[in-house]
Amino acid sequence: WCYCDSQAKRMRTATLILALFTVFVVTAWANNPGLVARITDKGIDYARVKGIQSLQKALTKIKIPDFTGKFRIKHFLKVHYSFYNIIIRNFQLPSSSITLVPGTGLKVSIQNAFIELNGQWRVKMKIMRTHGSFRVNVKGLSASVGLKLGADGSGRPTVSTFSCSSHISAVKVHISGRLSWLYKIFKKSIESRLRKSLENKMCSVIQKSITEKLQPILQTLKVTAKVDKYAGINYSLVSPPTITSVSLDLGLKGEFFDLFHHVKIPFDASALNIPLGQNRMLYFGLSKYFFNSAGFIYHAVGALVKNITDDMIPKESKIRLNTTYFGLLIPQVYKILCNLYIYIYIYIYVPPPLNCSKETLKFTHQKRKDSSIILILPSELLKMSTKIFKKNTSILAKIGVVDNRITAKVNLDRLQMTLKHSDVGTFSVSVLNIAINFCVSWILLPEVNDLLAKGYPLPVMDHIKLSDITIEPKQNFLLFGANVIYN
Secondary structure, eight states: OHHHHHHHHHHHHHHHHHHHHHHHHHHOSSSOEEEEEEOOOOOOOOHHHHHHHHHHHHHHTTTOOOEEEEEEEETTTEEEEEOOOOOOEEEEEEEEEEEEEETTTEEEEEEEEEEEEEEEEEEEEEOEEEEEEEEEEEEEEEEEEEEEEOOOOOEEEEEEEEEHHHHHHHEEEEEETTTGGGGHHHHHHHHHHHHHHHHHHHHHHHHHHHIIIIHHHHTTSEEEOOSSSSEEEEEOOOSSSSEOOSSSEEEEEEEEEEESSSSOOSSSSOOOOOOHHHHHHHSEEEHHHHHHHHHHHHHTOOOOOEEEEEEEEEETSSOBBBBHHHHHHHHHHHHHSSSSOEEEEEEEESSOEEESSSSSSSOOOOSTTOOOOEEOOOOSOOOOOOEEEEEEOOOEEEEEEEETTEEEEEEEEOOOEEEEEEOOOOOOHHHHHHHHHHHHIIIHHHHHHHHHOEEEEOOOOOOHHHHEEEEEEETTTTEEEEEEEEE
């Protein structure tokens, strides 16, 4: 009884550990991606063409082993033969196809390939020796390989073969030289050995190409991309690739992060429902989570702060950041102080959320507690400030892609402000709007757009260039379509 009870406890413990491990694994892969990359049939076919071109080059380098053997003629004459220096002169793969294997990966098939080989032969008998050349025509070569797609511990995609088979319909050897009639005696043996050798070599070369060429290309996906001195982007896979009969999706984290400190994003990504499209090879679905995580991180590191001083304003402008000019707008300032410089301190209290719709892409300041404030301060020597609250404001964003980087240009609606607090008494903010809007439009926005023009890197592997780019706002995400050029 004690033994059975102890064994039952061990079984329960093992079951509990297995259950906890399963929960941990499922939870680790459960997060919705902030970015989904979809490879369409057009993109998969382009990969097939490039892959076949690379495979064809590799197959032409196959080394065929020498063949040796012996036989007797009429039980008394022993003949030794050898076929050597066998070189592939031509290897053509005229027909190939690629299909999706749901839940697993891809299946690549090659049909009706043919090979031309050249080589040397020699025959040695007791009474004589001779040699010559030969050529081989291999027809009806077919091969099928299954590719399993996955993800490694770093969040990069992986590929491996889970099946491979090859078959050759016909091998014809043509001999030239003296005594070539001897070839007829061992013709079937040589053709059979060549067929088996080539069939075995096909799969080994394909598997080697997958391991040494395709897998290293996938590993060039940068799972983290540095943006600037403040932030980077996490592009690691949140789950293995999702493969159906009609699509291949890569779910990427798509999240900005602080380069120096761990900062948890306080909101989650929503599920992305990318429509099926075949006009482009590749589609990127960037959820609003991607953009909003950027706003949160830049706000957290203190990057959404700006001081505007008088020396930033064009000299020809009539608007000056001093108490003389602002005294015209705020008479109380001029009565207390004259001919002193002031500066405008802009601080965004809460980063504006991005709203994606089917028509527009905009950042909107909603009615929140102190959504953002603009402070106008005299010289630091003075204990005096005016705090102005900015009302709802929309920032329209125009998005583009240049050199595999997301670029943007923003336009700001005219700011409308209300007075929240003043150390110099009340005054009319409507007149002040003119100066503030000038400073924002002529100083702040150009700086912001210069930074946005530098762009943010997209998760693209080495040697790949995006072209024919389309951009379309969808509900809660932005859809990029592109063709691919691989060099």
